[in-house]
């Protein structure tokens with residue numbers, strides 16, 4: 001179903017299912033003696049959501065492909081590069097003294113439970129109500145305990161989330177570390193700009209942000225269709241072409257720079273190389289080379 005301005009979802013439908021897809025990759029990368037990640041909650045969360053394809057992928061029953069983007073190894077490396085970028089960002093923010101954290105579009109992100117937060121850190125998670133409720137309940141049932149003070153904000157990021165965040169105790173006078181992982185492409189272009197405007201208005205000096213950087217000038221217009229077609233090969237029935245807002249949008253790096261943030265971009269190749277990996281030799285992986293990950297600091 002095509003996107004609408006007020007669409008909603010849970011973790012098994014629409015945009016919500018993409019959070020389960022990403023958690024499946026984290027679960028796969030966390031398994032075995034040579035695990036690249038350590039997210040012990042990813043697999044039980046994916047099983048609890050219960051999407052057949054993702055449970056079968058987890059079990060290794062499907063997904064045996066020679067598609068260079070989608071071999072088990074390629075999936076593990078891709079999610080490791082992404083997860084570690086945002087993990088390291090938070091670790092560095094903590095070292096710099098930041099004790100207030102906001103995870104935008106938190107999905108099945110378990111960082112509040114698994115990162116070594118410093119004493120006194122408050123982690124806010126924002127996502128749609130059904131997503132927040134499911135993860136909170138399931139992790140509690142599994143006996144998982146947050147490693148920081150965790151506060152949830154169940155709201156759509158196209159709505160007035162800054163008021164909801166402040167109502168939960170967020171302190172705009174304190175430096176904050178924000179992440180928006182796997183979010184931007186699911187927001188209409190103007191909502192992305194508004195998101196960065198709102199984040200900037202809530203950010204005291206010394207605040208930091210990390211997100212993906214997409215250089216749309218180097219991305220073919222049919223990339224979402226191609227990605228959808230390719231992921232069908234491992235049994236996924238998520239239609240990314242229907243869920244993404246493709247086409248023109250401001251570059252996150254340029255927009256944040258304009259708002260006074262000091263931005264650093266690590267392109268995909270550099271991000272892979274940081275872990276000793278090489279970007280797969282593949283059309284869809286290659287267009288990402290002008291893209292990558294960005295982090296920024298507000299002076």
Ligand code: SAM
Nearest residue numbers: 018019022105106107127128156157181182186
């Ligand atoms: N950040 C998580 C991760 O990397 O594992 C989840 C990424 S998942 C690809 C996209 C997430 O964005 C979903 O959890 C979805 O609910 C959330 N999302 C997308 N648009 C949103 C919106 N308008 N309001 C709230 N959450 C949104």
